[in-house]
Amino acid sequence: MNSTYLDYNATAPLRPEARAALLAALEAPANPSSVHRFGRAARGIADIARRQVADLVGAEAKRVVFTSGGTEANNLALRLACEAAGVKSLIVAAIEHDSVLRPARHLGLPLTEVAAGPDGRIDPAAVAAALTTAAQPALVCLMLANNETGTIQPVAEVTRLTHASGALVLCDAVQAAGKIPVDLSQLGCDFLTLSGHKLGGPTGVGALMLRDDWVPAPLLRGGGQEQGMRAGTENLPGIAGFGAAAAAAQQGLYDFKQIAALRDRLQASLLAACPAAPVHGGNTEARLPNTLCIGMPGVPAETQVMAFDLAGVAVSAGSACSSGKVTPSHVLTAMGLPEQAAREAVRFSLGWASKPEDVERAAAAWIALWQRKSK
Incomplete structure (x- = not known):
């Protein structure tokens, strides 16, 4: 059976450039921290990747701290x-990824969760209102684009009003980078995070971008790697693959106009078959060019995902990090959707290797299931 992969927001297939860089780095025999020529050569590979990742988001290479992922x-x-900047309270968008929401809820600081509007967008005025009562300095967490709906958030605007109150901003750009232009200086945020496998790089590698110098408060203690913030011998093959994927993604940003056209074609086909199908996340211009989150009325998302899989089409119900949960998507419920509607939504996400025939096969599978269930 021919298979169609439309789950790029979970993991993008490995780009050829990333595979080549990863394999080449595997041949490096030395530790990047070693001072001999083999170690210097390994360090050179990491330095190239650091520049490539920084270039993707318009940052200085020295601001990149490599991690195991987003x-x-x-x-x-x-x-x-919390430890270096002395943050005393948190303001977090309720649509954030669990890797922000869960640790924020366990830090023991006063926490305000800001709900999204029906279009999936966080209102800057709601953040401003939360800042008026928050203990300062506060940290505002707002992702650049949501992983489930693709909704692009007003990070630059929120950063301006946040900094005016003396607060800091963390922007999770994991889903946005490589799909839309991302510029750290324009966003103005204090922290920005990335993940290699969302770009077509390998899994197990990501990056934290820092706007300013910070006193290290490492999660891992040991050596002085990554500015003293992340001890341990660097994952050189992963870093090299991440860098190559970042460079390829930056060069291929224009391709997302074609990907957007494919996404729009898919959406139009599904709505033609079922005009009542709700599209979540606002209009196409307000979303990432590759993402379509749509409900099939009366059909649970789990049923849809299994039916698509049998038809050779890979899609997701919510975040891949939340697979197996019986609860509805926290993103959709934070947008005010009733629980049933949240349970009926699936996500199609396209990427660098998507083709017109992938969209045709996905549309045929969705329409066939809808026709069977609506009889």
């Missing part, structure tokens, strides 16, 4: 904010 990067940012 989850660790978010946790490290929260630790830095």
